[in-house]
Amino acid sequence: MPHDIRILTEAELRAAVGLDLSTVDVVERAFAALAGGEVVMPPVLSMDLPAANGEVDVKTAYIPGFDGFAIKVSPGFFDNPKLGLPSLNGLMILFSATTGLVQALFLDNGYLTDIRTAAAGAVAARHLAPSRVQTAGVIGTGVQARLQMQAAHLVRPFERLLVWGRDGAKAQTCAEDLAALMGIEVLPVSDPAHLVAQSQLVVTTTPARTPVLRAEWLHPGLHITAMGSDQHGKNEIDPKALAAADLYVADRVSQTEIMGELRSAHEAGLWQGGIPAELGQVITGDAPGRRSDDDITIADLTGTGAQDTAIASHVFQMLQDSPSGTVISA
Amino acid sequence: MPHDIRILTEAELRAAVGLDLSTVDVVERAFAALAGGEVVMPPVLSMDLPAANGEVDVKTAYIPGFDGFAIKVSPGFFDNPKLGLPSLNGLMILFSATTGLVQALFLDNGYLTDIRTAAAGAVAARHLAPSRVQTAGVIGTGVQARLQMQAAHLVRPFERLLVWGRDGAKAQTCAEDLAALMGIEVLPVSDPAHLVAQSQLVVTTTPARTPVLRAEWLHPGLHITAMGSDQHGKNEIDPKALAAADLYVADRVSQTEIMGELRSAHEAGLWQGGIPAELGQVITGDAPGRRSDDDITIADLTGTGAQDTAIASHVFQMLQDSPSGTVISA
Structure with missing residues (x-):
């Protein structure tokens, strides 16, 4: 029929x-x-x-x-x-x-x-970023750099946005595009350490295979969402950062341990946190989220069915x- | 674009x-x-x-x-x-x-x-059935019973076809349908042992979870294709038959050992044949097929991508x- x-x-x-x-x-x-x-x-x-x-x-x-x-x-x-x-x-x-x-x-x-991936970034920001985000930063200059920032802005209406990419010209273009789309101040920066230092919310959107975000850049009151790693071999965040953060949250542990940032931390022997919480558990209250605006939190998004x-x-x-x-x- | x-x-x-x-x-x-x-x-x-x-x-x-x-x-x-x-x-x-x-x-x-499954049955018959098949038999009375027999007839133009199913009325209908479609003599039979005894080519097309074809029915010059089992738990052929046959051939060993007849033989402790040949290897000549018209051969088809x-x-x-x-x- x-x-x-x-x-x-x-x-x-x-x-x-x-x-x-x-x-x-x-x-x-x-x-x-x-x-x-x-x-x-x-x-x-x-x-x-x-x-x-x-x-x-x-x-x-x-x-x-x-x-x-x-x-x-x-x-x-x-x-x-x-x-x-x-x-x-x-x-x-x-x-x-x-x-x-x-x-x-x-x-x-x-x-x-693209849309559902950016929406997941907004969900992570909604539940894990400090309640007040004045400056956000994005690492990477592609489609997801643009979408992640637009999505995050829906839940944390920051006033300023910093963009860093390996290619300065692309960072410039990405910043111009986002300024036009979002109607806020968007600045390309030449130093990712500077971007992280200034931001309360950072999203990494790269296909990096060696970390683009160093552990020594972490500071109180920072949330990081790493969404670029979706395959064994990719790694955006210094494994030491996962151990140093107050809270690490996976979209799905069974995925992040084989193709997310957790994999790199495991392989570096730097993960002592047992089975981490998943974003869904933070949403439902089954796992604790950010305890204070000074916490350092990391969300590891690999993308789920x-x-x-x-x-x-x-x-x-x-x-x-x-x-x-x-x-x-x- | x-x-x-x-x-x-x-x-x-x-x-x-x-x-x-x-x-x-x-x-x-x-x-x-x-x-x-x-x-x-x-x-x-x-x-x-x-x-x-x-x-x-x-x-x-x-x-x-x-x-x-x-x-x-x-x-x-x-x-x-x-x-x-x-x-x-x-x-x-x-x-x-x-x-x-x-x-x-x-x-x-x-x-x-349905079509590609029946075609695989014909490929198995072409490479494993005795060169001359006078009578074929099908166990089961559904869509695949019909298609398997039409497909097999393309490569072994048998003159007579026997049909057995648990439900005699369905076997009768299936036989009538096939007689009309194929223009040959098709008879429903009440005893599957009789069907096997009369046939040089038998195809089992059931979702059986306990064997419908007994090892003691095997006879020289018989080829059996079992195509009904495609899940752990299904089993059409007496595991002893796999051990007793001169040749057992899998469509894909990695599949038949978890959801085909080979699984049942393994679990019954009756398989001593090591890694069996695959149908593709018989086609290319990388594995021996039937050696004589008297051999007893079994093909185990679970369906492949x-x-x-x-x-x-x-x-x-x-x-x-x-x-x-x-x-x-x-």
């Missing part, structure tokens, strides 16, 4: 959904559900394709209370730029959580991942009111 | 592709590639959803020499029949093996899986000549 399947392209998705508090809230709800233990989230299916200089990841999560669950396929083919194509692509498929029937195909080329289910469900919900895209009966 | 994505529904796929020798050949090519060791085929991502009485499997494989690779999502929601819906659904996504871009979405509700990549690539190839479906630029 054929049923309707809604199909949206990247352009249609960009027109339909953006980064706002409703997006942050639905991703927060997914994190809270993760703490409840009823979420079914298998390990990421990861396929390395050395012959094609590519990789493919598949993420999914079933969250009780959500009407659907998403399966996300994220190919990365790193010779694509030579062909004038982006390296990253992919789509999300939303299934009914009751019948398993395909409900929607979001041909987003990674756009929804729960976020994909959250954003895909959110988009599908929004479409009930303003239909767009193509409907196919299959 | 948007690119074209071809989308086909189940009805369009049924009209475009069926079970013929070209389908068998492309699946054979995938098996041969598996033997070459260059295929990248991660373990099945399997998500149990007890709260929904459901499960979801994700399979994929990258095969050198194929222009694309498929990712298949197969949800099974077992309360669906109460709602008038089939339990099994799902889709295949075909990606470019060069760029990772989505090329096609096949909203097949499992149809292509390589078959999915093969069938999806085959369909996409066919569509180059006769366009159908919907094209979306995304």
Whole structure:
């Protein structure tokens, strides 16, 4: 018996959904559900394709209370730029959580991942950053540098933003873009130590394989979100910083210990903190968060299938009111 | 930069592709590639959803020499029949093996899986059944019972077919259907021992959890393909039969040892044969196949992502000549 399947392209998705508090809230709800233990989230299916200089990841999560669950396929083919194509692509498929029937195909080329990743950064900032953030800093100058700062500003409306990247020209452009988008003072800086010293909230958004943020730069009243590491081998934060912080929080321990900052701290023999708290537990109150505005906190975000289910469900919900895209009966 | 994505529904796929020798050949090519060791085929991502009485499997494989690779999502929601819906659904996504871009979405509700599963049965029969099969037998009366016999007949044009199922009325209907489809003599039988005794080729197509084919029924000049077991807990063939046969061949050892007949033989302590051969190795000549028409051979098919990549690539190839479906630029 054929049923309707809604199909949206990247352009249609960009027109339909953006980064706002409703997006942050639905991703927060997914994190809270993760703490409840009823979420079914298998390990990421990861396929390395050395012959094609590519990789493919598949993420999914079933969250009780959500009407659907998403399966996300994220190919990365790193010779694509030579062909004038982006390296990253992919789509999300939303299934009914009751019948398993395909409900929607979001041909987003990674756009929804960008949004849900930035929303997770805002959730971390909401629950872990000092209550008052005057200056925020971002390390990295790409898409996530821009989105993370816009997302964080939704929950901590800072007045000043500092940008650092290895390439000064890109930092300059990123700062100009963000100033125009956010209407606040945004300054490129030449020294990341200076950026951290000035900031109460720092987000690292790089694919670094050696740390870009040193432990000796930590200072009271700082929250750091590291969101760049999503693979074994990546490392943005000096492992000593994890040990030195008052609180380290993982998005999902089973992921951060193999592909997040926690992995590096483990491998350096610097982690003595036992099983760390997860962001969802901080949200629900099952684990303590920041105790005072002077605490130093670190959130380690590797990206979870729960976020994909959250954003895909959110988009599908929004479409009930303003239909767009193509409907196919299959 | 948007690119074209071809989308086909189940009805369009049924009209475009069926079970013929070209389908068998492309699946054979995938098996041969598996033997070459260059295929990248991660373990099945399997998500149990007890709260929904459901499960979801994700399979994929990258095969050198194929222009694309498929990712298949197969949800099974077992309360669906109460709602008038089939339990099994799902889709295949075909990606470019060069760029990772989505090329096609096949909203097949499992149809292509049915076809590629039957084609694998034909590949096993082609390489392992006695050269002359006068009588074939099928155990089970469902969709695969029908498709497996039609597929096997493409490579071993037997004159007589016997059908056994636990439900005699269903066996009668299945026999009538197959007689009409195939134009040969098809008889329902009341005793599976009789079916095996009369046949040179037997295919088991059941979800049995206790064996439906006993070791004492084996006889010289018999080939058995067991294709029903695809999960830990299923078991169609008496474990003693695997030890007693002259040759046991797996579609993929890493799968049959955890969810095929080999698992049951291992757990019964009855497997002393070391690492068995795979079907692909028999095809390429890297492992010996049947030595004489008197040998007793068993093929254990659990279903591989390589078959999915093969069938999806085959369909996409066919569509180059006769366009159908919907094209979306995304």
